[in-house]
Amino acid sequence: MLSVNRIALGIILIFLLLIPHIASSYVVYVAVLAILFSMLTASYDLLTGYAGPLSFCHAAFYGFGAYTSALLTLKTGMSFWLALPISGIAVFLFGVVVGYPALRLRGHYFAVTTFFFGHFMYLVFLNARDLTRGPLGLGGIPPPDSIFGIDFSSLTANYYLILIFGILMVGFLYALVNSGYGRLIVSIRENEDLAEAVGVNTAFVKVMAFSISAGLAGITGSLFAHFFRLLHPTTFAWMTSEMIVVMALVGGIGTLVGPIIGAGVVTFILEMMRFAPELRFIIWAILLIAILIIEPRGLAGIFARIRGGI
Amino acid sequence: MKKSSRVMVIIMAAGMVLLGLSTAGFAASVIKIGYTAPFTGSAAEFGVNGWRGIQLALEEINKKGVMVAGKKHTIEIKRYDSICTPTDGVANVRKLAMQDKVVAILGDHCSSVCVAIAPLCDQFKIPGLTIECAADKVTKPGHEFYFRMRPSVGLMAPLFTPTIVKKFKPKSAAFLVVNDDYGLGLASAISKELDKFGVKTVLTDHFERGNTDFMVYLAKIKKAKADVAFYVGVVPEGAMILKQAREMGLTESAKLIGSEEMGEMELVSLAGAEATEGTYAVSLWGSVPGDFSKRVTKRFNAPMHYAIIFAYDALHTVTRAIELAQSLDPVKIKDAMKKVDYQGLEGHIKFEDFEGYRNQCKFVPAIIKWEGGSRVPLK
Amino acid sequence: MEIFLLQAGNGLIIGSVYALVALGLNIIWSITDIPDFAQGSFYVIAAYVAYFAVTLAGVPFLVALVLGMCVGAIMSFSCEKFLYRRWRERTFRLAARTQLLCAIALFFLFANVANALWTSKAKIFPAYLKGSLLGFSYMRINVLLAAIILFLVVYVFINKTKPGKAIRAASMDLGMAQVLGINIDTVNSIVFIMGGALSGAAAVLVSPLYSVFPTMGDLPLLKALVVVILGGFGSVAGILICGVGLGVLEALGAIYISSAYQHGYSFVILLLMLLLRPKGLFGRV
Numbered sequence: 001m002l003s004v005n006r007i008a009l010g011i012i013l014i015f016l017l018l019i020p021h022i023a024s025s026y027v028v029y030v031a032v033l034a035i036l037f038s039m040l041t042a043s044y045d046l047l048t049g050y051a052g053p054l055s056f057c058h059a060a061f062y063g064f065g066a067y068t069s070a071l072l073t074l075k076t077g078m079s080f081w082l083a084l085p086i087s088g089i090a091v092f093l094f095g096v097v098v099g100y101p102a103l104r105l106r107g108h109y110f111a112v113t114t115f116f117f118g119h120f121m122y123l124v125f126l127n128a129r130d131l132t133r134g135p136l137g138l139g140g141i142p143p144p145d146s147i148f149g150i151d152f153s154s155l156t157a158n159y160y161l162i163l164i165f166g167i168l169m170v171g172f173l174y175a176l177v178n179s180g181y182g183r184l185i186v187s188i189r190e191n192e193d194l195a196e197a198v199g200v201n202t203a204f205v206k207v208m209a210f211s212i213s214a215g216l217a218g219i220t221g222s223l224f225a226h227f228f229r230l231l232h233p234t235t236f237a238w239m240t241s242e243m244i245v246v247m248a249l250v251g252g253i254g255t256l257v258g259p260i261i262g263a264g265v266v267t268f269i270l271e272m273m274r275f276a277p278e279l280r281f282i283i284w285a286i287l288l289i290a291i292l293i294i295e296p297r298g299l300a301g302i303f304a305r306i307r308g309g310i
Numbered sequence: 311m312k313k314s315s316r317v318m319v320i321i322m323a324a325g326m327v328l329l330g331l332s333t334a335g336f337a338a339s340v341i342k343i344g345y346t347a348p349f350t351g352s353a354a355e356f357g358v359n360g361w362r363g364i365q366l367a368l369e370e371i372n373k374k375g376v377m378v379a380g381k382k383h384t385i386e387i388k389r390y391d392s393i394c395t396p397t398d399g400v401a402n403v404r405k406l407a408m409q410d411k412v413v414a415i416l417g418d419h420c421s422s423v424c425v426a427i428a429p430l431c432d433q434f435k436i437p438g439l440t441i442e443c444a445a446d447k448v449t450k451p452g453h454e455f456y457f458r459m460r461p462s463v464g465l466m467a468p469l470f471t472p473t474i475v476k477k478f479k480p481k482s483a484a485f486l487v488v489n490d491d492y493g494l495g496l497a498s499a500i501s502k503e504l505d506k507f508g509v510k511t512v513l514t515d516h517f518e519r520g521n522t523d524f525m526v527y528l529a530k531i532k533k534a535k536a537d538v539a540f541y542v543g544v545v546p547e548g549a550m551i552l553k554q555a556r557e558m559g560l561t562e563s564a565k566l567i568g569s570e571e572m573g574e575m576e577l578v579s580l581a582g583a584e585a586t587e588g589t590y591a592v593s594l595w596g597s598v599p600g601d602f603s604k605r606v607t608k609r610f611n612a613p614m615h616y617a618i619i620f621a622y623d624a625l626h627t628v629t630r631a632i633e634l635a636q637s638l639d640p641v642k643i644k645d646a647m648k649k650v651d652y653q654g655l656e657g658h659i660k661f662e663d664f665e666g667y668r669n670q671c672k673f674v675p676a677i678i679k680w681e682g683g684s685r686v687p688l689k
Numbered sequence: 690m691e692i693f694l695l696q697a698g699n700g701l702i703i704g705s706v707y708a709l710v711a712l713g714l715n716i717i718w719s720i721t722d723i724p725d726f727a728q729g730s731f732y733v734i735a736a737y738v739a740y741f742a743v744t745l746a747g748v749p750f751l752v753a754l755v756l757g758m759c760v761g762a763i764m765s766f767s768c769e770k771f772l773y774r775r776w777r778e779r780t781f782r783l784a785a786r787t788q789l790l791c792a793i794a795l796f797f798l799f800a801n802v803a804n805a806l807w808t809s810k811a812k813i814f815p816a817y818l819k820g821s822l823l824g825f826s827y828m829r830i831n832v833l834l835a836a837i838i839l840f841l842v843v844y845v846f847i848n849k850t851k852p853g854k855a856i857r858a859a860s861m862d863l864g865m866a867q868v869l870g871i872n873i874d875t876v877n878s879i880v881f882i883m884g885g886a887l888s889g890a891a892a893v894l895v896s897p898l899y900s901v902f903p904t905m906g907d908l909p910l911l912k913a914l915v916v917v918i919l920g921g922f923g924s925v926a927g928i929l930i931c932g933v934g935l936g937v938l939e940a941l942g943a944i945y946i947s948s949a950y951q952h953g954y955s956f957v958i959l960l961l962m963l964l965l966r967p968k969g970l971f972g973r974v
Contacts, residue, residue, distance in 0.1 A: 026404035033397065054786065101964055108724050111789070112914050113963060116956040119911065123953045127489075135490040136445065137396070137422045232422045234395045242793060249790050274405065277349035277357075277391035278805045285798035289772065289791060296776055296787040350801060352904055354809035518951060522899030523703070526696045526944055533692075546811035546900045557826070580813040580900075 016163060020156040028159050034267040035159075035166045036224055041248040041259035042170055043216035048245075049253030050177055051209040052189035053103065054111040057118035058217050058244045063125055063236025065091045065218025066225040067132055070141045073226070080144040084222045091218025095211030103206045118241045125233040137232040144226050158227045165223055169216055173256060176212070185209050189254075250291060252300025261299060341376060341638060343628060344406030345389040346399055346417035346427070347441070352519065353394040355544075356419040356617045360441050361389065362610050363621030364416070366602075371629050379636055385629065388412060392423050399423035400430060407434040413640050414439065414628045419617065421445035421491055424456075431455040437644040439628060441620045444492050452668025455644050457661050459623060459654070459671045460594055463492065467499035469674050470592050474538065475507045477677075477688065478565050484513040484536035486527050486551065488543040496542050496569060512536050517547070524551045525558065532560050542569040549581035556585045570594055573678050573685060576613045583683030590688070593676045595619055595656045597687060602655065616656075623654035696940045702829050702898075704936020705836035708929050709891035710909050711916035712843060713884030715928055718917060719860040720880045721777075722785060726792040727768055728761075728888045729910030730799030735761040735889035736901045737803060740814050750817035750897070754835075757893035758886040765885025768795055769877055796910075803903040811900035832894045836929075839890060843883070844925045852879055908952065912936075915955040919962055 020028050044058045069087040072078045078086075102113055125132050132138055144152040144161060152158055176182055187195045188202050196202045225231055243266070251262020269287065273280045295301040345364060347357030364387060375382040388410045392399040399418050406412045407430070415431065415438040418424050424443035431438035432453045439457045440448060446464040449456070461469065474480070483504055487493035493516060501511045513534045515527050528551070531539050539560070541551050548568050555561050566589040571577070573593030578586055594616060603614055627650055632638070635646035648669070652659045657673030664672070677688045710728060717725045735757035742753045772795075776787045818827045847853040852875075859866040859876045867873055891909065899905075916935055920927035935955055943951040 024404075024408035026401070026408040029404045030401060033401070052782075054789070101960070105963055108718070108722070108785070108789075109918060109963070112724060112918055113959060116911070116915065116959055120953045120956040123950055127947075127950060135422070135494075137425060137491075139425060139447075228397065228400075228426075230396055230426050232396050234422070235397055246790065246793070249786065253786075271401070274390045274402070277389060280391060281350055281797055281801040282805060285794045285801065288794040289798075292787055292791050292794070293772075293775065296779060296783055350804055350809075352809065354804055354903075358808050358810070523699055525699060526692055526940075529692050529695060546813070546902070549813060550899070557821070576810075580811075 013167075020159050025155055028155055030267065030271050032155070032159050032162055032227060034264050035162050036220055036227075037244070037247060037263040037267055038260040039166050039169050039220040039223075040217055040244050041251065041263045042173055042256060043213045043220070044244050044248050045253050045256055045259040046173055046177065046185075046216075047209050047213040048248065049255065049259065050182065050189060051185045051206055052192075053206070053210075054108075054245075055210075056111060056115040056238070056241050056245060057121070058213075059236045059238070059240035060118045060121035061091050061095065061214040061217040062221040062224070062240070063121060063231075063233075064094060065221030066231055066236070067125065067138070067221075068218070069222035070138055070225040070231055071131060073142055074138075074140065080142070080222075080226050081147065084219060087222040088215045088219040091221070092211050092215030094218075095214030096207060099207045099210035099214070100203075103203065103210060115238070115241075118238050122233055122237045125236060132231070132233070135233065137230055139230045141225055141229040141231070143229065152226075162223050162227060165219070169219070170256070170260065173216075177256060181205070181208075246288065250288065250298050252298030255300045258298055258300035265299065339381070339383050340386045341378075341383045341632065342386050342388055342410055342412040343625070344403070344410060344412040344415040344417075345387050346392045346402035346406070346415065346423070347389065347419050348394040349389075349391040351393040351395075353420055355615075356442065357391070359612075359615040359617035360417075360419060360621035362606065362612070362615075363618035363623075364389075364625050366605060366609065366618070367622045367625035367629075371625070376629055376632060378632060378638060385625075387625075392418050392420070394418075394420040394423060396422050396426035399427050403427045403430045403434075403438075407436055412436065413632070413638050414643055416621070416624050416628065417441055418443065421448060424448045428453045428456040434640075435644070436640040437628070437631070437647050439624050439647075441624055442617060445495065449670040450667045452663075452670070454668075457647055457669040459627065459656065459659050460620065461671070461673065461675060462667075463495040464499050465667070465670070465672070466592070466675055467496070467503045470677055471500060471503035471507070473677055473688065474567065475504070475509065478538055480504075480509050480537035480565070482510045482512045482534070482536045482538075484531045484534055484539045484564070485511065485515070486524070486531065486539065486541045487514070487516050488547065489516040489518055493542045493569075497540065500540060509538075517543075519543075519547075521547065522550050524554050528555050528558055528560050532558065532563060536564050538567055539564045540567050540569070541572070543571070545571045545574055545576045545580060548572045548577055549585070552577075552581045552585040552589060561589065565590060567591065567677075570616060570675075573676075574613070574615055575685070576615060578680070578683045579613050583680075586680035586683065588680065590677060590679050593678050593685070593687075595676065597685070598655050619655045623656055623659065626654065627652060627659055692944065693941070696944050697937055698825055699829075700937035700940030701933055702825075702832050702936070703940065704933035705833050705929075706891045706895050706909060706932075707912040707916050707936055708932025709836050709839060709887050709894075710913035711920065711932050712840065712925065712928050713887035714913050715917045715920065716843075716847075716856070716860075716880045717884045720856065720863075721769075721773065721788075721877060723773060723788045723792060724914060724917075725765075725881075725884065726789075726910065727795035727799070728765065728884055728913075729906035730796045730803075731761040731764045731885050732888045732892040732906040732909060733803050733903060734764060734799055736814075736892040736896045736905060737807060737812075739893040739896060740812055740901045743815060743817075754890065754893045757889040759889070761885035761887075761889025761892070762882045763885070764799075765881045765888070766878055769881040774874070774877065796906075800903050800906065807903070809903050811902040813900050814896040816897055826898075828897050832898070835890070835894050839887065840925060840929050843887075846883075847925065852876075856880060911952070912955055915959050918959060 019031050040058060048054055065087045068090050069083040072083040105113055126134050146152060150157055184205050188205055192202055247262040247266045248259035250266055252258030273283055347360050348354050349357040372384045388406060390402040392402055406415055415436055419441050421443045424440045432455045437455050442460055444463045446462045449458045485497040487497040497514055513531060568591040570592060573591035606614055606618060630650050630652050631643050631646040634649055635642040648661055659671055661669045661671060678685045679688055714728055738760045739753040739757040742748045742756050772791050773788050776784045820827050855871045855876055916932045920931040939951055939954050942954045
């Protein structure tokens with residue numbers, strides 16, 4: 001089975017590498033958005049899939065990273081290559097500050113609180129006009145500075161840049177969840193009281209999962225800011241957070257692969273339905289409920305069933 | 311990419327010419343024009359009304375047909391939802407340019423989206439025409455391929471403020487505006503103009519979109535004793551403001567002047583003729599021919615909306631440009647856009663470069679007064 | 690001072706709408722563990738149905754109110770019976786996740802159905818009563834009165850009637866309630882019917898003051914979720930006090946602090962409260 005997986009992975013990678021050469025710029029653009037969403041759902045999976053708490057504020061960290069990176073380059077003239085890690089670290093620290101009190105809450109309490117936190121951050125993006133220019137949108141963000149003679153102002157170059165970061169991030173997450181720390185996180189998800197009883201500092205482990213997941217979303221935000229070069233608060237409104245949750249759950253959380261595939265599938269379906277503007281979200285919602293009825297564990301669950309799994 | 315799209319355009323144009331030669335004068339072929347607009351979400355009303363206007367224009371145009379290089383064409387609209395978000399708007403334009411290969415793009419309605427798609431029109435070398443984006447930066451400094459008919463926020467204020475000063479001779483003004491780029495931009499522009507005439511701004515307050523309770527804001531305005539009160543927002547908010555202003559007697563002490571939407575017939579249908587009586591509004595259109603209003607009512611069972619008029623004019627303008635260009639090459643259509651000189655329903659449409667603006671029309675907005683539930687344009 | 694009182698009064702009225710939606714959400718949440726986002730869309734549909742009943746059929750407002758409550762109740766009941774119930778037997782975490790996701794999907798679905806059917810243009814609900822008292826129109830005062838009546842009805846139902854006692858038992862210990870012979874399907878149906886009816890009532894009551902549009906349910910839903918957490922579970926009075934309190938605080942904050950963050954105050958209050966009293970202000974657990 002392992003070799004089949006490897007072959008499938010290889011085919012997908014080659015396909016991803018070829019996209020800019022075989023498809024139109026529209027498809028490449030959509031692919032960039034899909035990769036960005038895959039990065040968001042993969043980092044989201046670390047918290048919700050592995051550590052357990054259901055969170056609804058991932059877009060807030062995404063936006064925080066995007067605005068931080070954009071403002072650093074715009075106001076201080078910093079290079080993108082410096083702004084990217086700084087915004088990641090900034091969002092990570094922000095995640096610690098938010099996560100520490102919030103993670104004391106359990107179950108849906110935590111979920112609803114994050115929901116509000118997401119909305120609150122949107123209000124900040126919208127109303128901190130001196131910094132974010134609010135509803136006017138923050139424009140004029142420079143593309144990533146060229147290195148090794150590669151000019152990143154074109155769509156194709158951005159596609160490869162974001163693809164490489166996506167692969168790096170997924171690799172990092174894969175290594176993380178398969179490390180000792182990853183097993184610790186899962187032990188908390190399975191039985192928090194037991195983990196605590198055997199001496200695991202559950203609060204610390206959970207806050208770390210929350211903050212790493214936030215920091216990775218911040219890096220994704222930085223990539224988005226310098227790719228799209230225009231930030232608007234609506235991009236980071238609660239709708240985006242919901243979308244991340246839906247994509248991850250459709251794919252099947254706690255599998256890392258599931259949310260990534262989920263992001264791709266959902267982006268693809270929504271793009272396919274552009275022809276029916278008014279009905280797009282209606283069809284989409286019905287489809288989502290249908291998936292839930294067929295298999296609540298999402299696409300990963302369907303695959304498992306096909307393979308004769310549980 | 312630029313090169314490949316140019317090559318594509320040349321191939322396309324060559325293909326069209328060949329096609330045209332082989333079937334000259336026979337069956338009509340199709341010109342594709344794109345339309346990106348919000349059809350869902352909180353700004354959906356603009357897209358829905360814009361689509362109505364486009365349908366009306368489309369019927370007229372396709373009945374006659376568009377003659378290009380001696381051959382009759384019909385127009386087909388490809389429309390996609392932008393939900394008023396820049397990322398979706400960009401996806402729409404990329405799809406329109408690369409998959410659908412349209413010759414021109416109409417839209418969007420939201421300034422945030424217009425700002426994002428205007429540079430793409432340059433990149434793909436396809437002319438774009440916004441329906442109603444109001445932010446100055448859409449055409450200032452502007453883009454070679456992006457056009458705007460309506461005056462922007464910064465252009466409007468200097469055009470109508472002198473009329474207001476002359477008519478009402480106010481000493482102080484108050485603003486109640488929606489908290490977005492349009493509301494804030496318009497309020498500061500008007501305030502700056504009023505300042506030149508020595509009219510003081512005594513109060514500026516903003517409310518969130520979708521707010522429905524204005525009693526407190528209105529009480530503050532009444533207390534500040536402003537002579538004129540500007541209110542900026544969309545019709546449902548405006549209707550609530552007028553109703554509540556009447557309830558507390560603000561309409562007697564101050565002249566209420568609404569933003570564009572408050573000059574729409576819908577205001578009367580929502581607020582009632584009684585609440586609107588004697589108030590004013592800035593309007594981009596003075597009056598439309600009666601039969602156009604009738605067509606809107608008959609076809610859609612809906613009141614007149616400026617987005618209908620704007621979108622109707624937009625499609626006619628682009629069609630005019632295609633006829634002038636006598637070509638389906640988007641670059642030639644872009645050049646022809648600059649030659650369009652056309653009396654639209656909203657005003658005189660002629661794109662000019664001036665005072666840092668590019669591809670921008672310049673017409674004077676009207677000020678209307680509500681009398682007995684109908685619009686009376688002020689002289 | 691006049692402004693203060695006026696705004697405090699308006700906050701009271703808006704707060705009672707939050708409280709009504711929150712009451713339904715609270716009962717549903719405490720029994721089934723579902724934060725039922727879909728209530729926000731039943732709110733919208735109920736308001737539209739009442740609007741059309743009044744403008745097209747010309748029914749009196751009270752009939753429209755009852756109609757709106759019925760619509761909310763039927764939608765809520767059907768969603769539980771045909772959807773949420775399906776996953777109840779799954780393992781706890783999976784069930785909770787799936788039901789929540791389904792609730793969000795339903796919220797999307799009905800809000801967009803309303804948009805497709807009736808466009809996003811707001812509709813103004815005709816006034817059913819003229820006149821005012823101390824600067825508040827009678828219609829405004831009616832919202833508060835109706836909210837108090839509905840709260841009393843729910844209070845009596847839960848505390849004095851047999852099905853009410855079954856609900857209370859189920860909210861304390863679901864397993865034990867089942868052992869004692871309480872039919873959990875029936876209890877679920879009852880709480881969802883109540884929740885839907887309360888959402889519908891809140892929507893129809895507030896429609897004549899404001900307007901009817903597809904996204905009208907978003908804010909009441911958000912605020913109601915805060916109120917549920919603030920009020921803690923199982924406390925009818927707590928919900929009323931928190932709902933009204935939140936409404937007043939927001940209204941005053943909008944005037945004296947900043948109107949831009951009006952909808953953010955609830956988050957700040959929520960966070961403070963969670964840090965200080967994680968069980969809710971009136972929680973009995």
